[in-house]
Amino acid sequence: ETGVTQTPRHLVMGMTNKKSLKCEQHLGHNAMYWYKQSAKKPLELMFVYNFKEQTENNSVPSRFSPECPNSSHLFLHLHTLQPEDSALYLCASSQPNTGPDEQYFGPGTRLTVT
Amino acid sequence: GDSVTQMEGPVTLSEEAFLTINCTYTATGYPSLFWYVQYPGEGLQLLLKATKADDKGSNKGFEATYRKETTSFHLEKGSVQVSDSAVYFCALSDLNSGGSNYKLTFGKGTLLTVNP
Numbered sequence: 001e002t003g004v005t006q007t008p009r010h011l012v013m014g015m016t017n018k019k020s021l022k023c024e025q026h027l028g029h030n031a032m033y034w035y036k037q038s039a040k041k042p043l044e045l046m047f048v049y050n051f052k053e054q055t056e057n058n059s060v061p062s063r064f065s066p067e068c069p070n071s072s073h074l075f076l077h078l079h080t081l082q083p084e085d086s087a088l089y090l091c092a093s094s095q096p097n098t099g100p101d102e103q104y105f106g107p108g109t110r111l112t113v114t
Numbered sequence: 115g116d117s118v119t120q121m122e123g124p125v126t127l128s129e130e131a132f133l134t135i136n137c138t139y140t141a142t143g144y145p146s147l148f149w150y151v152q153y154p155g156e157g158l159q160l161l162l163k164a165t166k167a168d169d170k171g172s173n174k175g176f177e178a179t180y181r182k183e184t185t186s187f188h189l190e191k192g193s194v195q196v197s198d199s200a201v202y203f204c205a206l207s208d209l210n211s212g213g214s215n216y217k218l219t220f221g222k223g224t225l226l227t228v229n230p
Contacts, residue, residue, distance in 0.1 A: 004157070006157075040222070041222065042118075042220050042221060042222045042223075043158075043203070043220040045217070045218070048217075056217075090157055090158065092157075092158075102148070102160055102163065102207075103158075103160075103218055104160075105150075105157035105158040105159070106157050107155070107156050107157045108156075108157050
């Protein structure tokens, strides 16, 4: 595997379910990100991790819970979601503190909340 | 705060037409500028970048020049192909408010469709 991978690629869940999204990067980077991409809206940065520590949380509701066990893996745990949370969730990675942030993205998980 | 404004789409062109997608930015610092492309069903890929004024980024026939005086970074291609059909995002990278790491700010994206 190369680059940034995400699983699953598609997920349908009910509002009472609990599920997790997984991201893995094979680039040796130390920063990882979760973004939400909704139709007709700019990409929304959700969380940032640098060296496994969360450095940014952009006022994301607590029904989204990130986890970064090591620099290569990032999870997004989902529970009691709302229909408006349906979107494409993108993971990205970069090498921080080396200058302007060139980020590498995974293919995304298309989430539908019913 | 930082912001990026790019032209509303969708943009529909015939093959071999000239492409321009406008992008302007507002930043408190001295940002680097990027164009990302998202093909159907995929994540974003870096297309090109420029890190200082008057720099020209180029890749796959696409070009964009960092214009500090007009705070712009317009994307151009002289002859588009059907395979260029995608969503294009302009973005800037600047130090975040705490100054500890860089943060990307994206525009809303412009959908380009190229017809044969």
